[in-house]
Amino acid sequence: ETGVTQSPTHLIKTRGQQVTLRCSSQSGHNTVSWYQQALGQGPQFIFQYYREEENGRGNFPPRFSGLQFPNYSSELNVNALELDDSALYLCASSPSSGILHNEQFFGPGTRLTVL
């Protein structure tokens, strides 16, 4: 079941730039969540998408935005990058029904460094 992939693996950007991170969920997983994990910290919830609509958001500014597509892929976009955006970004997908619908399956993450 753990077939969530993310790209790229690593990324280096400079302050003020924009970045797009990508996630590919398993077929049938129509809920995707994004998390930011700063060094030495636990993941922090950014937002969640269900059937291509945002249906939950953590304490992150609007320059963090997302998209979810019908083919179970999704994007996290961050505008006007700041140094504090340097972190590991994790996506996690879930099926909406069935025995596993209460579980989240995580991808390996994208390491973003902002200089």
Add this chain to the structure above:
Amino acid sequence: AQTVTQSQPEMSVQEAETVTLSCTYDTSESDYYLFWYKQPPSRQMILVIRQEAYKQQNATENRFSVNFQKAAKSFSLKISDSQLGDAAMYFCAYRVGFSGYALNFGKGTSLLVTP
């Protein structure tokens, strides 16, 4: 706001021995889920075990078991017969039953397993 506290930044255990990782949480909800995730150096978050708050029986998964004390809001993880492959960051996480799939994570405990 719900918070998850892991008071042990680091723990060490010898191979074949037993170790317990602590987690406390704060919530006013009655319906929620608790999870332990493992994050090895490969960064991929792996679900270790989960507990539904309405279940009194403690969850077990092979060598992993929990001690769930609902009144005390405590959710500790016991790893029996520790193996070198158990070395990783362990995160305790909480999710309200009907708020989608957003997880609140603790800061993690780094587990070192020595031969």
